[in-house]
Amino acid sequence: MADASPSPPPKTMRAWQYSSTSGGLEKNLKINPSAALPKLKPNQHLVRISAMALNPVDYKPAQIPGVARLAVGLPATPGIDFCGRLITPAKDSPLKAGQMVFGCAGNNPVAGGALGEYAVAGLQAVAALPEGMEVVDAATVGVAGTTAYQSIVPRVKAGDRVFVNGGSGGVGVFSVQFAKTMGCYVVATCGTGNVEFVKGLGVDRVVDYRTENVVEVLKGLREKEGGFDHAVDNVGTNEELVLGCHEFMKKEASYVIVGGEPTLQGLKDILKRKLLPGFLGGVKGKVEGFFPAHKTEDFEKMAEWMTQGKVKAVIDSRFKYEEAVKAFEKLKTGRARGKIVVDEPNSRLLLLKQGVIMAKGDPLGCGGCDSGSEHLNKDKCREMNENMILEERAKFKEAQQSYGRQYDEPLTRLVNAVRANDEEAKAAAKKDFGELSDEMRKFVYDHNAQERLRVYILCSSRESF
Template sequence: GRIVTPAPGSLLQRGDLVFGAAGTSPFAGGALAEFTIADKDNVVRVPDGVSLLDAAAVPIAGLTAYQTIVPRVKKGDHIFINGGSGGTGVFGIQIAKAVGCHVTTSCSTPNVELCRSLGADVVVDYRKGSVAEALKANGILFDHIVDNVGSDDMELYWKCHEFTKPGAVYILIAGSPSLSGLVENVKMKFLPGFLGGGQRKLEGFFTSKKAADLTQIGVWMAEGKVKAVIDSKFSFEEAPKAFERLRTGRSRGKIVVDVASETYEKSWSG
């Protein structure tokens, strides 16, 4: 959106086009509104050449992908991203490639070509069998794993020592809200390996709203190294339909609600 009233001490000015995270609470958003408040450190200018629609698709998925990958890998590392065609996964593939990683990802049959087009070196179709067994058969030992999917039985985590290097970290972004899923998470996190616990370090994740990370993603977008993948766009009045689409769990990339871009572009240009 556009800055209407800059915060005291902010380098942003009235009229600047910005993207980032709205709201002032760490537990709630606030972007689904015609006017909103944002912390001055949570938004940055939209780079030249990047559309507002694409910029709007970045948070929080782009930040999550960035923070679970960039600080934890180096050029040449092998990374596996479970769930490459969702909102976080599409950014994860591109960001991992931007920093020089070899990327393996998983998705369903209809999304294989999408993941390849984003730069994935190897794509595992989970509809054809166990992802864990496919990774083991591929023979790649991964330096890092990001799981955007999770599952009740968490087979991928329990078997990840068979296809990761010692010292690899397994980051679980998504997880099952069921009781069995909770029990599995407790076992994975706290039960020692010699008592039947996991053999690789498991970490949960909470995204931080960092201007520097947003800026770097914006630079990559302007350079053409990272792009937003838009599954669908809804008007402000259609917002409930956007949430219905989100609940299906079948989106390819990001779902965007266009609050009033045409109205406000006309008002500012006029």
């Protein structure tokens, strides 16, 4: 999926940014309509974001007092996981401008910039989006997929017994699926409400941490079936589980901690594990910390499994770009089942799915065809629509030089009619707006870009509301 001549990036972009995390990062997030594009290094790609997904790392470290200002730099744009179109490939990259790619964005592991219209990504931090893989699914892979993959896949073999603490969260849903794909016997924990969901991911034994003592259950399983060959802790806050891991793990088997809380208590727990000997209350098993590294080949393998149907993306909820604050609020509840996705601001595909506009020539209802005749596959449809959006945004910039606010009144009435779903007002507003000349309608003034773009597509495509 490559566009031979992708539109050049603008000098500024829309981006969600925060200049403080006092009271919570989400309470300080604001859209900057003219944020500068990130500076591109030779070993980095420039991508235009189509969709992104949130992770706890997007807010937890930044909320530690002093970290945001000293380690991140302010103002900052959060977000790491993404899928988007490659605008400028990194030096020596085999990828081409116009290709759809996915992976991890940014120069900073805390504020990657994926909640902006454009972001940078390292040479090894992306892979090409394969045919058959949906943009929104690819956007969920990034941090969560890499963490799950690298903490399990290179460390296990078919027939191994694997324990996953936290099998229903963003990382956990990948962890259990990767372990099953590798041919392992998998035991995972989750809360009561997610038991059936986690079973549906293929887990062999689900432990409900709300009604069962996890350590005792695991000890019992060891006595009956044998100890575990590998364990991954996606939660990292249950010290009883960590300190008692030797009671259910095989000798020399690793208990890998990938989750945890960046708090004073969390730091005390880490020091206790590292410094205290076992007979004084320290760890008796083989406990390891973990931090993932970007590898293109890992992204490619995960994408292969997903297109083969061996692994699926699990999306808890999906938010519009303007609802990024609500997305963070949902993330911070700690109750997301899978990933939380935020759509790119002017995605025509999103407008189609919201029922705001209708596609031409779309007999199979994929929400993407513009051919007017034969049906194209979803990936091709998406490529055409992404290209159209880029072209229309360029036209809006030109419109700023050609026309002024004299068209705001009929446009505003039309937008309000659409929002209110008032059929009578829609008809009247559409008639008024339709009386403008084709040239005037073509160059709608770019003020409040998303709404203007929505109206432009509605009218210029000659589609009904």
